[in-house]
Amino acid sequence: MLIDSHCHLDFPDLQAEIDDVVARARQAGIGRMITISTRIRQFEKIRALIERYDDVFGSIGTHCLHAHEEDDIPLDTILELAAHPKVVAIGEAGLDYHYDYAPRDVQARGFRKHIAAARLTGLPLVIHARQADKDIGDILEEEMEKGAFSAVLHCYSSGPELARRGLALGFYVSFSGILTFKSAEEIRDIARFVPHDRLLVETDAPYLAPMPFRGKRNEPAFVANTARILAETIGLNESEVARQTSENAFRLFTKMPRPDGIKAAA
Known part of the structure; x- marks a missing residue:
């Protein structure tokens, strides 16, 4: 079993054939999909998906690219929506200077608000970081001093220093189809130093399809391709990577139940 720890099933690219997308993921051995919120005011789309499919879970949050659109939404609203039994994470939120x-x-203010939500709910924060490594690291370290919270650096495409700072705070690092690109040797080098018990895989669908689908619409079934390259990169076989990344996902997303018959590793 594999877990797509970050996708956007509510986006129009996938909604047009959502039943088929979910069916193909199941056929590919994807046991859990987490569809990630980008706008709190559109949470009803997330709610509809997580209540429709047993194996789909969700998050609640405002993407930093939309921070100015939802700056007025109070922390209490995030906490209220996070109480849904199938909401397993906060975010995605962070900084995007690209x-x-x-x-x-405004991005920074929203980022700190989401960190507070993660701290108060005990749910992990899904962090978006693009060309803002130092500021992301500084905010995370400052906020950790106010009280512990868990998090994942999603779709990792930053430099090695942010990965090290995140790992030092106890965070997880998630790799997307970028890992499979020929030009992504630095990302593969980072994957090699991430402890195996902190690794996750994701699609970020409908974006960033892995090889050999690069340039096409991505979907959760393709996380298997990323997992295959991750296995080659870190010197494990595919079944070990599937087991390890799934265990890591259940450890991080503590509110997400295991499928029937799937027990925790000894």
Whole structure:
């Protein structure tokens, strides 16, 4: 079994044939999918999916690219929506200096609000980081001093220093189809130093399809391709990577139950 720890099943690219997308994921051995919120005001789309499919879980949060659109949403609203039994994470939230759609101070304020939500709920924070490594690391370290919280650096494409800072805080690192790109040797080097018990795999579907599907629409079934390259990269076989990354996902997303008949590793 594999777990797609980050996808966007509510996005139009996948919604048009969502039943088939979920069916193909199941056929590929994907036992759990976590569909990630990008706008709190569109949570009903997430709710519909997680209540429709037993193996789909969700998060609640505002993507930093939309931070200015939902800056007025209070922390209490996040906490209320996070109480849904199938919401297993907070976010995604963080900093994105590549597009700069939202003012950087607004992004930072939203990031800290989501960290507070993760701390108060005990749910892990899903972190988006793009071209903002130092500021991301500084905020995470400052906030950790206020009280512990768990998190994952999702779709890892930053430099080695942010990975090390995140790992030092006890966080997980998730790799997407980027890991399979020929140009991504630095990302593969980072995967090699991440402890095996902190590794996750994801698609970030409908984006970033792994080889040999690069340039096409991504979907959860393709996480198997990323897991295969991760196995080659870190010197494990595919079944070991599937077992390890699934165990890691259940350890991080503590609210997400295991499928019937799947027990924790001894």
